[in-house]
Amino acid sequence: MKSLLPRSVDSSLLLGCGATAIYYAIMLQPSMHGTILGRYTTKNPVDYAITFLFLWSLIDLAIKCFAFPGEMLSLRHEWLPERNGQQPASTAAALIPGETSLSGWQLRSRICGRISKVLQYAVEHGVGQDYRDQIKYLSGKAEEETIARYSVVRFAIAITPMLGFLGTVVHFGTALSGISFEEMDSRLADVVSHMGEAFNTTTSALAAAMTAMFFLFLAERTDKGIDAAVDRYVERELETRFVAERQIAPELNGVQSAHDDALLIMRQTLERQVQLWTEALGGLFQQFEQRQAAEGAAWAQALDSLRAAQDTFEQRKEERLIVGLEAFSDRQQTHLEQVHGTLDQVVSLKGEFHSIGDALQKISDGEGRIAELQATLDNNLQTLQMSQKMDEAMHGLTAAIHLLTARRDLPGARAA
Structure with missing residues (x-):
């Protein structure tokens, strides 16, 4: 088992x-x-x-x-x-x-x-x-x-x-x-x-x-x-x-024959292919030259048009520049005239400012005298109040006023 x-x-x-x-x-x-x-x-x-x-x-x-x-x-x-x-x-x-x-x-x-x-x-x-x-x-x-x-x-x-x-x-x-x-x-x-x-x-x-x-x-x-x-x-x-040994020679002959036939077919095919490629490349180069010539003419025409447009643009640019310079010159002349007029006005205003300054100086001097007079009066009032002769001064002042009034009403005074 x-x-x-x-x-x-x-x-x-x-x-x-x-x-x-x-x-x-x-x-x-x-x-x-x-x-x-x-x-x-x-x-x-x-x-x-x-x-x-x-x-x-x-x-x-x-x-x-x-x-x-x-x-x-x-x-x-x-x-x-x-x-x-x-x-x-x-x-x-x-x-x-x-x-x-x-x-x-x-x-x-x-x-x-x-x-x-x-x-x-x-x-x-x-x-x-x-x-x-x-x-x-x-x-x-x-x-x-x-x-x-x-x-x-x-x-x-x-x-x-x-x-x-x-x-x-x-x-x-x-x-x-x-x-x-x-x-x-x-x-x-x-x-x-x-x-x-x-x-x-x-x-x-x-x-x-x-x-x-x-x-x-x-x-x-x-x-x-x-x-x-x-x-x-x-x-x-x-x-x-x-x-197998008995198959070597026939197979080698067949392989050799097939190899030669394949080489011949490949050579013929390669020649036809080279010819076709040559024709195709010749046509391609010809088309390329024609296209290049057409593109060159188009580029030349485009350059001429561009050059003419550039000349026109430059001419218009110069005309606009001249017009602009003339307008700028006129504006500058007008501005100079306005500046001269303004300077004349400033000169006249300067004389007026001198006269105004003199008047203000006189007013300033008068204000100084008034201030001195006011100070004197304040001192006199204080003196009168302190001496308790305010009433007498008032009576004397009233009498003086009446005297002055009577003298003014006299005929001689009027003639004088």
């Missing part, structure tokens, strides 16, 4: 069993009973099966991924020498990778196996149409092998959710079996606990399936990238590299 399984599956199965045993040896310790992993992976036999499938799939993916660095390094190796044209099919045997020049991991790489198979087919069956079909067949076979390589992981991803639902159903059956309506109140806590464990089983199964699916996506994408790189290399280096 063991020999019927692939070696990689067999080793991953054994490692998965060992990893599961180690995991539960740790999780069944008393210190791990209250942890999240202990609650989700140790409550039901179905949890043990889910954990085993999850660890088995991860170990199988890890074994596949360990080969990726070697495959990627093998893609950078120079497996075939640089070619110069097609080679006879008999040289294919010398290009098959040998054990002496390569290490073990390079000989086990996919690109080495693909190159060896293609070259071996070229040696044994030639490089006819079947040769290219063989290359396509090997490419399709490699793709199928890549898909089959992850069958264990796909099996685990497909079966794990079913086990989760099975665990849920088992927990529900355990919770509801043997319970009557009268015992519902007393056993309600146990029922709720079993129902929570049932949902925990589904949760752990879905989480394990999604995690395995994510790692499967990454590994399969990398694996398919390696296959695509191998296909491109084989298609570029081997699909058109060889030719």
Whole structure:
């Protein structure tokens, strides 16, 4: 039974069993009973099966991924020498990778196996149409092998959710079996606990399936990238590299004849093209000269019109300048006459200002005398008041007034 399984599956199965045993040896310790992993992976036999499938799939993916660095390094190796044209099919045997020049991991790489198979087919069956079909067949076979390589992981991803639902159903059956309506109140806590464990089983199964699916996506994408790189290399280096010996001479003659015909056709085409270009350029230059002559005449006419307009403008500008200067001269003469008249008026006003100043000086002198007389009168009045002879002075003054009046009324005084 063991020999019927692939070696990689067999080793991953054994490692998965060992990893599961180690995991539960740790999780069944008393210190791990209250942890999240202990609650989700140790409550039901179905949890043990889910954990085993999850660890088995991860170990199988890890074994596949360990080969990726070697495959990627093998893609950078120079497996075939640089070619110069097609080679006879008999040289294919010398290009098959040998054990002496390569290490073990390079000989086990996919690109080495693909190159060896293609070259071996070229040696044994030639490089006819079947040769290219063989290359396509090997490419399709490699793709199928890549898909089959992850069958264990796909099996685990497909079966794990079913086990989760099975665990849920088992927990529900355990919770509801043997319970009557009268015992519902007393056993309600146990029922709720079993129902929570049932949902925990589904949760752990879905989480394990999604995690395995994510790692499967990454590994399969990398694996398919390696296959695509191998296909491109084989298609570029081997699909058109060889030719059968019996076909070399006829093909070379045909190629030479086709090459000569192509050169003749290209020469004739080039001559016709050069002639067409010459005619086109001659017509283009002629049109350019005509257009240049027409533009030169138009520019000359425009310059003449501009020169005439400039002369007219200069003449009008000089006439306006002369008229402006004459008007400015007349205005200046009128202004001078007004200035002289103003100066004469200023001179006459100066004499009047002198007479007014003299009159004001006289008035100022008269005001000074009046002020002195007023001061004298004020002193006399004060003297009279102080001597208490005011009444006598008044009587004397009245008598003097009457005397003066009588003297003025006398005939002699009047004659005088």
